[in-house]
Amino acid sequence: xxEFFNEFSSFFREFNLQTILSMIAVMWYFTRDIKNSIDSLDxxxxxxxxxxSRLEGTVYGKDVYNQIGK
Numbered sequence: 001x002x003e004f005f006n007e008f009s010s011f012f013r014e015f016n017l018q019t020i021l022s023m024i025a026v027m028w029y030f031t032r033d034i035k036n037s038i039d040s041l042d043x044x045x046x047x048x049x050x051x052x053s054r055l056e057g058t059v060y061g062k063d064v065y066n067q068i069g070k
Contacts (some may be wrong), residue, residue, distance in 0.1 A: 012020065
């Protein structure tokens with residue numbers, strides 16, 4: 001574990017403060033909308049599942065009810 005911290009600190013010693021801050025800013029810029037994207041994707045998948053369930057109910061539901069009646 002100590003070896004990991006030694007390598008981690010030596011890795012960051014190679015960079016100056018400006019490089020580290022710019023890396024943080026770039027990572028923030030590209031990851032700032034991930035939660036909104038995931039929420040939007042989840043909403044789209046739920047809407048698609050609702051539409052597919054309705055479609056399956058209209059297409060296959062009438063056949064199921066006919067077999068139950070027989």
